[in-house]
Amino acid sequence: MTGEEVSAYRQALKYAEDMSKLFGEEKAKRKELEEANQRLLAEIAERKRAETELRRSEERLKAIFETAQDCVYMKDRDIRYTHVNPAMANLLQMPVSEILGKTDESLYGLDAARHLRHSDLRVLQGETIEEEHTRLIRGAPTTFLETKAPLHDQSGDIVGICGMARNITDRARRKLPTDEPPMEYPSRPMKETLTKAKLVALQDSIVLLLGESGSGKDFMARYIHDNSPRSSGPFFTVNCASVAPELAESELFGHEQGAFTGARARKRGLLELAEGGTLFLNEIGELSPRLQAKLLTFLDTRSFARVGAERNITVNARLIVATNRDLEKEVSEGRFRSDLFHRINVLSIRVPALRERTVDIPVLVGQITRQLEKDLQLVSKPVFDEEVMERLKTYHWPGNVRELRNMLERALILSGGGRIPVASLGLDQARTEWSYFTDFPHGRSLNDVTRDLKRALVSEALRRCGGSPTRAADLLGISRNSLNHYMKSLGVRE
Secondary structure (H helix, E strand, O other), rough: HHHHHHHHHHHHHHHHHHHHHHHHHHHOOOHHHHHHHHHHHHHHHHOOOOOOOOHHHHHHHHHHHHHHEEEEEEEEEOOOOEEEEHHHHHOOOOOOHHOOOOOOHHHHOOOHHHHHHHHHHHHOOOOOOOEEEEEEOOOEEEEEEEEEEEEEEOOOOOOEEEEEEEEHHHHHHHHHOOOOOOOOOOOHHHHHHHHHHHHHOOOOOEEEEEEEOOOOHHHHHHHHOOOOOOOOOOOEEEEHEEEEEEEHHHHHHHHHHHHHHOOOOEEHHHHHHHHOOOEEEOHHHOOOOHHHHHHHHHHOEEEOOOOOOOOOOOOOOOOEEOOOOOOOHHOOOOOOOOOHHHHHHEEEEEOOOOHHHHHHHHHHHHHHHOOOOOOOOOOOEEOOOOOHHHHHHHHHOOHHHHHHHHHHHHHHHHHHHOOOHHHHHHOOOOOOOOOOOOOOOOOOOHHHHHHHHHHHHHHHHHHHOOOHHHHHHHHOOHHHHHHHHHHHHHHHOO
């Protein structure tokens, strides 16, 4: 081959190689393009599937939101409504468009809005709140069980509130106390006590109720709650003496699932259930030292941890406590914490014994018998004549109002209603001498029992002498100064 032919051959070979390389690159590019197209098609299909699923999810949520019987709503950080469901609009009897952008003050009034705003601000700080609260809806008191939780954006910042409220008005009415409180008691001791209770009710401090067993400390606690700004919230009561020590902490503070044997589920304690309302702890002197310490921590911080929990819960609940013990003596003898005593002894009220206000007996009899009529389903309306009332007024009532109620219930059962004879009361008409009854002093010292006996004797002497301290001192065989000392130290009024 000539040189020109060799050169031409080489050029042709190089061209073939270049074309082969170019073809290979084009083939690779086509393959890469095909793979990219496949990925794009898969992404488009996945996006369409996700959009379809999202649309279905939104439709389901919308259906739940619109068909839910409970009120469902959302608020922004300015605590204005941004979303409400038809159930809430129907309850308020307002179009949804008129609710959006409004605040609770314009919907429920200033008093209810003040409480709702306080809880809303806590939710905007990250808390989840479940509470029972009553507010006026079209002029009628309506009770809701309401849960509020913070709304977060994609960055995790809190941007609003999501709430759900269930109307439990009928259930709340069934939980109301069955005793019908009278509007007014005629006795001076009770008038003074209720006047003080009304003043105390306006404050949010803890209240200590003192008085003998059965004197009506539970009624006084409810009276304070009903006359307080928290009256629209729940009222719970527990007798610390009736709760087993091993269960008392769970009863008050709740527990987590698995906290102890038998704790199969999380339980909210009474303090948590009393959110926005009042918890009445009767016989607080019966609490163990451990629970006294935990209660003191709650009073100082307004927070506590459920049994078995690691995180504290903040609760906005008012405490009213009561005891028939001499707590100062309990402190000096080491049975009650000194710091807790000073913490609860901020506002104290002594509930007078029934023997100190016997002129209230006709009012109490009417109140109690009206309720017993319903409970016993009596056919005939009970009638108490003057003789019966006089016998009730002259009795010394060691068991106080509780004993009066038990006596009236026995009389109504034995008589079946109608005119109530004196004999059915269980009082011995032939016996005019005074007597005093007491149970064996479980958990109480001999000094406690003798102190109650002295108080009863002084009160009876004053009653027999028409309230005259001079004559009562002569009757008891002591000086007038000694009687004054006993009256002051025992808390007996003329």
